[in-house]
Amino acid sequence: MHIVFLMANNSSVPYFNWFAEESKKHSDYRFSFVAMHKERPEMLDEMPAKGCEAHWIKFDNGKRKSSMIYSFFKLVKLFRKIKPDVVHTHLFDDSLPGLLAAKFAGIKTRVITKNDTTFHWYYAPKWVFLDKLNNWIATDIVAISNESREFILKNEKGDPTKVRVIHHGIPIAQFANPESQRMADLIEKYELQDKLIIGTVARLIEWKGYRYIIEAARIIAKKHPAARFLFVGTGDQQLELESLVKSYKLEEHVVFTGWVDRADVPSLYGIMNIYLHAASKEPFGFVIAEAMAAGLPIVSTKTGAALDAIVHKEDGYLVDEKDVDGIIKGIDFIVEKNLLRDNREILKRKAVELYSFDVMWRKHIELYNRAKSRLNLK
Numbered sequence: 001m002h003i004v005f006l007m008a009n010n011s012s013v014p015y016f017n018w019f020a021e022e023s024k025k026h027s028d029y030r031f032s033f034v035a036m037h038k039e040r041p042e043m044l045d046e047m048p049a050k051g052c053e054a055h056w057i058k059f060d061n062g063k064r065k066s067s068m069i070y071s072f073f074k075l076v077k078l079f080r081k082i083k084p085d086v087v088h089t090h091l092f093d094d095s096l097p098g099l100l101a102a103k104f105a106g107i108k109t110r111v112i113t114k115n116d117t118t119f120h121w122y123y124a125p126k127w128v129f130l131d132k133l134n135n136w137i138a139t140d141i142v143a144i145s146n147e148s149r150e151f152i153l154k155n156e157k158g159d160p161t162k163v164r165v166i167h168h169g170i171p172i173a174q175f176a177n178p179e180s181q182r183m184a185d186l187i188e189k190y191e192l193q194d195k196l197i198i199g200t201v202a203r204l205i206e207w208k209g210y211r212y213i214i215e216a217a218r219i220i221a222k223k224h225p226a227a228r229f230l231f232v233g234t235g236d237q238q239l240e241l242e243s244l245v246k247s248y249k250l251e252e253h254v255v256f257t258g259w260v261d262r263a264d265v266p267s268l269y270g271i272m273n274i275y276l277h278a279a280s281k282e283p284f285g286f287v288i289a290e291a292m293a294a295g296l297p298i299v300s301t302k303t304g305a306a307l308d309a310i311v312h313k314e315d316g317y318l319v320d321e322k323d324v325d326g327i328i329k330g331i332d333f334i335v336e337k338n339l340l341r342d343n344r345e346i347l348k349r350k351a352v353e354l355y356s357f358d359v360m361w362r363k364h365i366e367l368y369n370r371a372k373s374r375l376n377l378k
Contacts, residue, residue: 001029001368004084006075008036008093009061012043015168018357019364020050029365032082036071036094053082061093068097075101086368089134090115096130099137109371113142113166117151117283131156140371142166144284145304164367167305168284169360172352175293178270186264187271190255195228198331199272199296201265201287202279204235204256209278209301209322214244214254216327221253224335229254229276232268269294274334277306280321289355295344299330309354315343 007013016033023031031052035041036059047054057074059067075098079087087102088111089095095112102110112134120127135141135156141163143149149165152158187193198220202208213229220227231241231254238256245254260268269275275291277300288305291298298316300306301323310316317333319326353359 001086001372002032002082002084003029003086003088003368004032004034004079004082006034006036006087006089006094006098008059008091010091011035011037011039011041013090015357015360016043017046017050018169018171019361020047020052022357022361024051026365029368032084034075034078034094034098036067059093064093068093072097072101076105079105079107085109086111086371088113089138092116092119092131092134095134095138099134103137108375109140109368110138111140111142111367111371112138113144114148114152115144115283117143117148117156118281121151121155122281128156135159135162138162140164140367142367144168145308147303147307148283164363166360166363166367167308167355168286168289169355169357170286170289170293170351172293172348172356175266175269175290176295176348176351178266178294180270182264182267183270186267190228190230190257192228192230192255192271194226196224196226196274196335197228197230197272198274198276199230199232199268200276200278201232201268201290202277203233204231204237204241206237207280208235209280210237210241211244212278212322212324212327213276214241214248214250215324216331217250217253218248219328220331221250223332227253227331230257230268230272231255232257232260232265234259265290266294269296272296274299274331276327276331277301278321278327279303282306289351292347292351292355295348297334297343297347299327299334305355309350313337315347315350 019031023029033054035043036057038060040056044054044056057071059071086109087107089098090113099110120131135158141158143152143163143165149163152163217229275296275298282304285304301321302318312318317330319330
């Protein structure tokens with residue numbers, strides 16, 4: 001079976017590499033990859049060594065309409081040439097031209113993973129009709145969390161017979177076994193010796209909820225003087241957030257790491273005591289899976305992967321969006337109930353059961369085989 005993955009606006013997609021690597025163990029499944037990006041991605045050079053074809057279609061998200069039209073014709077030509085059994089898209093910008101092109105090229109199985117569910121609904125409602133169009137063209141729809149599934153069914157009027165929940169997967173061992181020396185180096189770098197480290201790994205943008213974390217930090221810093229909030233990431237909101245921290249005189253308690261090497265992320269989880277996630281309408285949230293794999297107790301908004309995995313007041317604490325008081329109560333609860341040390345192995349086991357890449361691979365293969373069987377019955 002030949003499966004083609006598409007992704008727009010990303011020069012590197014880690015789980016594409018994982019699928020490529022895994023496919024080497026399974027001769028019945030062949031993967032090809034299409035990168036729709038403004039510049040030629042390095043991925044194109046990496047995939048042949050993994051035994052996979054990779055194709056580049058120039059796509060400028062600053063000129064989305066013309067890029068989509070251009071991509072549609074390029075994709076029709078490509079699909080007719082390589083004749084895949086499955087075309088699988090992942091974001092709106094690759095799904096609209098990709099699914100249409102697959103249909104025109106006669107590809108019978110057209111799968112869409114709804115990685116950006118909710119975006120148009122909340123930020124560009126005039127384009128929701130195109131989300132509905134993608135759902136109609138697709139023969140199978142992958143929701144990446146139960147919350148995402150309910151949203152697709154309720155707000156995008158998705159066909160319930162098409163929708164299946166498949167969580168994203170990660171390489172669990174990478175986060176469960178961080179490098180001890182690198183952890184020590186990071187603690188020294190950010191001056192976190194003997195501190196209560198409350199970490200967040202996310203872009204510094206509005207919908208990640210950093211301003212509510214900072215509001216909560218004003219109280220937490222008084223209750224727990226050793227508390228340090230570690231903000232891992234960069235983004236357009238950084239100057240605004242730094243100004244807010246300064247106005248509250250929290251410079252001692254909030255650390256902005258700036259850009260970090262992806263290889264350091266497991267060790268950053270390794271030095272944290274609590275993981276804090278304040279995002280709104282997060283369709284999945286890889287960081288939740290990563291934090292669980294690291295065995296971290298989690299305080300999170302009731303969204304995405306957190307809502308599917310965290311049992312409130314057992315292995316973490318769930319709060320409403322924009323709920324500063326809830327964040328404070330969650331951190332207090334974890335500290336007071338000693339969840340900093342308890343339940344770590346439970347969280348790691350849950351991560352393996354729900355969010356390991358092996359589970360993601362198996363469920364995708366089941367989906368493709370089910371689609372093939374369905375077509376054979378027609």
